[in-house]
Amino acid sequence: MIREFSRRQFLNAIGSAGGSAAVYQSALALGLLSTSHNVRASLKPVPEASKKVILLGAGLASLTSAYELERAGYECTILEASHRIGGRSLTIRGGDTVDELGYPQKCDFDKNKDLFFNAGPSRIPIHHHHLMHYLRTFQIPLEVFTNNNRNAWVHDTKAFGGKRMRIKQYTADARGFMAELSSKSLNRNDFDRPFTDNDFERFQAFLKSYGDLDENALYKGSSRAGYQSGGMITPAIKKTPIDFREILNSSFWEHRMHWAQSEDQSAPMLTATGGMDTIIDGFVDNIDSKILLNAQVQNVQLHEHSVSVSYRHEGQLKQVSGDYCFNSIPKHIMSGIPNNFPRDYQTALSSIPRGLLFKMGIQMNKRFWEDEDIYGGFSWSDQDIEQLWYPPHGLFSKKGIMIVYMFNDEATYRFGLLNPQQRLEKALHEAEAIHPDIRKYVDSAVSVPWHRMNHTMGCTAKWTPELRDQWFKRLQEPVGRHYMIGDQISYHPGWQEGAFGSAHFALSHLNARQHNEITTHVNAINHGQGA
Amino acid sequence: MIRLIRFSRMLVLSFLVTQQTVYADDHPIPDEYVYCTVCHGILFGGNVATAAPKLTGLSAWYIESQLRAFRDGLRGTHIEDLAGLEMRPMAEMLSEERLSQVSRLVATLPNQNQLDNPGKRTERGKQLYSGCGACHGADGRGNQQFAAPNLVTQDSWYLIKQLNNYRNNIRGTQDRDIPGRQMRSAVSGLESEQDLIDVVSFIQSMQ
Ligand SMILES: Cc1cc2nc3c(=O)[nH]c(=O)nc-3n(C[C@H](O)[C@H](O)[C@H](O)COP(=O)(O)OP(=O)(O)OC[C@H]3O[C@@H](n4cnc5c(N)ncnc54)[C@H](O)[C@@H]3O)c2cc1C
Numbered sequence: 001m002i003r004e005f006s007r008r009q010f011l012n013a014i015g016s017a018g019g020s021a022a023v024y025q026s027a028l029a030l031g032l033l034s035t036s037h038n039v040r041a042s043l044k045p046v047p048e049a050s051k052k053v054i055l056l057g058a059g060l061a062s063l064t065s066a067y068e069l070e071r072a073g074y075e076c077t078i079l080e081a082s083h084r085i086g087g088r089s090l091t092i093r094g095g096d097t098v099d100e101l102g103y104p105q106k107c108d109f110d111k112n113k114d115l116f117f118n119a120g121p122s123r124i125p126i127h128h129h130h131l132m133h134y135l136r137t138f139q140i141p142l143e144v145f146t147n148n149n150r151n152a153w154v155h156d157t158k159a160f161g162g163k164r165m166r167i168k169q170y171t172a173d174a175r176g177f178m179a180e181l182s183s184k185s186l187n188r189n190d191f192d193r194p195f196t197d198n199d200f201e202r203f204q205a206f207l208k209s210y211g212d213l214d215e216n217a218l219y220k221g222s223s224r225a226g227y228q229s230g231g232m233i234t235p236a237i238k239k240t241p242i243d244f245r246e247i248l249n250s251s252f253w254e255h256r257m258h259w260a261q262s263e264d265q266s267a268p269m270l271t272a273t274g275g276m277d278t279i280i281d282g283f284v285d286n287i288d289s290k291i292l293l294n295a296q297v298q299n300v301q302l303h304e305h306s307v308s309v310s311y312r313h314e315g316q317l318k319q320v321s322g323d324y325c326f327n328s329i330p331k332h333i334m335s336g337i338p339n340n341f342p343r344d345y346q347t348a349l350s351s352i353p354r355g356l357l358f359k360m361g362i363q364m365n366k367r368f369w370e371d372e373d374i375y376g377g378f379s380w381s382d383q384d385i386e387q388l389w390y391p392p393h394g395l396f397s398k399k400g401i402m403i404v405y406m407f408n409d410e411a412t413y414r415f416g417l418l419n420p421q422q423r424l425e426k427a428l429h430e431a432e433a434i435h436p437d438i439r440k441y442v443d444s445a446v447s448v449p450w451h452r453m454n455h456t457m458g459c460t461a462k463w464t465p466e467l468r469d470q471w472f473k474r475l476q477e478p479v480g481r482h483y484m485i486g487d488q489i490s491y492h493p494g495w496q497e498g499a500f501g502s503a504h505f506a507l508s509h510l511n512a513r514q515h516n517e518i519t520t521h522v523n524a525i526n527h528g529q530g531a
Numbered sequence: 532m533i534r535l536i537r538f539s540r541m542l543v544l545s546f547l548v549t550q551q552t553v554y555a556d557d558h559p560i561p562d563e564y565v566y567c568t569v570c571h572g573i574l575f576g577g578n579v580a581t582a583a584p585k586l587t588g589l590s591a592w593y594i595e596s597q598l599r600a601f602r603d604g605l606r607g608t609h610i611e612d613l614a615g616l617e618m619r620p621m622a623e624m625l626s627e628e629r630l631s632q633v634s635r636l637v638a639t640l641p642n643q644n645q646l647d648n649p650g651k652r653t654e655r656g657k658q659l660y661s662g663c664g665a666c667h668g669a670d671g672r673g674n675q676q677f678a679a680p681n682l683v684t685q686d687s688w689y690l691i692k693q694l695n696n697y698r699n700n701i702r703g704t705q706d707r708d709i710p711g712r713q714m715r716s717a718v719s720g721l722e723s724e725q726d727l728i729d730v731v732s733f734i735q736s737m738q
Binding site for chain 2: 081101102103296298299312315316317331332333335336337338349350351352353354413417419452454455457
C-alpha cells in the first residue's frame with residue numbers, strides 16, 4: 001500500500017539518523033563499500049526506470065562519478081559554476097586567469113611546456129589506489145616527484161645564526177649526536193631480562209651505525225653530511241659537526257625533519273608529467289556527459305522520487321531534475337545555497353570549518369638552484385614561506401617555476417591579506433634568507449590563496465574528532481536521493497584520493513539501492529515504517 | 532594536444548544547453564555581481580560558513596555606506612578581523628558607479644530567508660534595547676538620519692559578531708568613521724555574553 005505523505009513527513013523521515021545509519025550498516029554488511037584495494041566501481045547496468053544523475057561541481061569527485069555512472073548506462077549532467085573544469089586540481093600556465101575573489105590575476109609565465117605551476121595537487125602517493133587505478137586506466141604520463149632533497153636547505157631564524165644549512169648536514173649531525181648521547185648514557189644494568197648481553201652489544205652496534213659513530217662511539221662528523229672538500233682526487237675532508245645545542249634550538253626537528261616519512265609524503269612519490277591537470281584531461285576525454293561551465297547552482301530541492309536543481313546559465317535561471325544528485329560543491333558554499341534539506345543536514349554543512357592553504361608560483365629566469373646542486377625537492381624555513389620548491393622537471397633548461405607553499409594557518413592568513421604584489425615582496429624578502437640573490441632572477445608570479453578562490457573558498461575541510469563524531473556519517477550518507485561527495489566527505493580531505501574514495505562510496509551505495517540490495521528510506525516510508 | 536581537445540570540448544558544451552528556464556522574471560543577479568553570492572549566499576541570503584552576512588532586508592543607503600567603509604579602509608582593517616579583511620578587497624574592486632548600482636540591486640531583492648533564531652522577548656532584552664531604539668528605531672528597522680541600519684532581518688550570529696567587534700575595538704575605531712564610532716560608544720551598556728544574546732533575541736523578536 002503506497003500512501004500519500006507530506007513533504008514534511010518525507011523530510012523528517014529522510015532526516016532520521018536511525019534510518020540513515022541502517023542504510024550504512026546494511027551497505028557495510030553487503031560488502032558494498034570499497035576498501036582501498038577494491039578500486040573498481042563495478043556498477044551493475046542501470047535499471048531503465050531511474051537513470052538520470054545530476055552532478056554538481058566538475059572537480060575530481062564529480063568527474064570520477066560521471067565516468068563510472070556512464071559506463072553503467074546512467075545519463076549524467078554536470079553543472080560547474082567556474083569557467084573551467086577541475087576545481088582544486090588546477091595547473092596554471094602563461095596566459096591563464098587566476099580567479100581569486102578580490103584580486104583576479106593573469107599569469108605572465110612564458111609559454112613553455114615546463115613552465116607550469118600546480119597550484120593545487122602535485123604529489124601522488126603510491127598507496128592512493130583509486131588515484132593510481134585511474135592514472136593507469138587513462139595512461140597518464142608520470143614521473144618521479146622528489147619530495148625530500150637532502151641537498152636542499154634548512155633555514156631557521158632561531159638557530160645557526162640564521163644561516164642556511166644543508167638538510168643532509170642537519171640530519172646527519174642530529175642523528176650522530178643523538179646516537180652518541182644514547183650510547184654514553186646506556187648502562188647494561190638498566191636493562192632487565194630478557195635483554196641479554198648479546199642484545200646489548202647489538203644495540204650499541206645499532207647506535208654506532210645509526211649515528212655513524214667512530215670505534216669509541218663518538219660522533220666526529222660523517223660523510224652523510226656531505227664533505228667539506230675533496231673526495232675524488234684529493235682526500236675527503238669531513239665537515240665539522242654543528243653544535244648540538246643549535247640543533248635543539250632550531251624547530252626543524254619538531255615536524256619538518258620527519259615530514260617526508262609520514263604516511264602520505266614518503267618516497268617514492270609520483271607526479272603527472274606536464275602538470276597535474278592532465279589527470280582532469282584524462283577524465284574529460286573519457287566522459288561523454290554534458291559539462292556545463294559557468295553554471296552556478298542556485299537551489300537544490302529534494303523530492304520523493306527525484307532531485308531538482310536550479311542554476312544560472314548565460315544570465316538566466318534554469319532547472320534540471322534527475323533521479324539522483326551527486327553534490328561536490330564545497331560544504332561551506334553549499335550552506336549558502338537555498339535548499340530543502342533537513343535542518344540538521346544543513347547545520348552539518350555549515351559546521352565544518354574551511355581550511356587555508358596558499359601557493360605561489362614564481363617564474364625564475366635562471367635555474368640558479370642547480371648551481372647549488374639542487375634538482376627538485378624543496379628547502380624549508382621557519383618563516384611564513386615554509387616550503388620553497390624547486391621544479392623536478394625541465395632540468396638544465398633556462399627557466400623554472402619555483403613554488404612557495406604554506407599550510408600553516410597563521411602564515412597563510414597573513415599572506416592572504418596582502419595583494420599579489422605585496423605577497424611576492426614578502427615571499428622574496430623571506431626567501432632571501434635562503435637565496436640572497438633570488439630577486440635578480442624573478443620574472444613574474446601568481447599567487448593562489450585557496451580560502452579566497454572563487455567557488456572554492458577553502459581547502460582542507462577541518463574535521464575535528466568531535467565534528468567527525470557528530471556529523472561525518474550524516475554527511476556521508478545520502479539525504480533522500482542526494483549524496484554529498486568530494487574529499488570533504490572523507491577521512492582524507494586535501495587529497496585527491498579522498499575525492500575518489502567518497503565518490504566510490506556514493507556509487508556503491510547508489511548501485512546497491514538501485515538493485516534493491518538495500519532498502520532506502522523512501523521505500524521504508526512508502527510501507528509506512530518511516531521514522 | 533590534449534589541451535586543445537579540452538578547449539574545443541568546452542566550446543561545444545556551452546551550446547548544449549537544453550534545460551528549461553524557470554522564474555525568468557524573478558531576480559536574476561547580473562553576471563558582474565554573481566561573485567558576491569559565492570560568499571553571501573545565493574540571492575544574498577547570508578552564509579554562516581563563510582561568515583558573510585545576509586544582505587537582503589538592508590537599505591541601499593546602508594549597503595552603500597558599508598561598501599564605502601570597506602573600500603576606504605574604515606572597516607575590515609583590523610588584523611584579527613578575518614571576515615572584514617576578506618570583504619575589503621571585494622569593495623576595493625568596485626568602481627564608484629558599480630558600488631551604487633550593486634547597493635541598489637541588493638536592496639530590491641526579496642528578504643526570504645528565515646532568521647537563524649526566532650527571537651525571544653525578555654525584560655532584560657527590552658531594557659537593553661531601550662538605548663538602541665533612539666537610533667535604530669523603536670521597531671529596530673533602522674533610521675537613515677542616524678545612519679543606523681535595519682537590524683530585525685539579520686541573523687543572530689552576525690549581530691552578535693558585530694556587537695563583539697564594536698566591544699573589542701575591531702569596528703568603529705577610526706577617526707573618520709563617525710557612524711562606526713557612534714555605534715561603538717553605544718555598546719558600553721552591553722556587559723556580558725548573556726546581554727548580547729538577550730538584546731539580539733529581543734531585536735529578532737521584532738521582525
Ligand atoms: C594547495 C593544494 C595542494 C594539494 N595537494 C595535493 C596533493 O599533492 N596530492 C593530492 O592527492 N591532493 C592534493 N590536494 C587536494 C586535491 O586538490 C583535492 O582533494 C581534489 O582536487 C578535490 O576534488 P573535489 O572534486 O572533491 O573538489 P573540488 O575540486 O573543489 O570540486 C568542487 C567543484 O564545485 C564547484 N562549485 C562550487 N560552487 C558551485 C556551485 N554553486 N555550482 C556548481 N559548482 C560549484 C567548484 O568550482 C569545483 O569545481 C591539494 C589541494 C590544494 C588546494
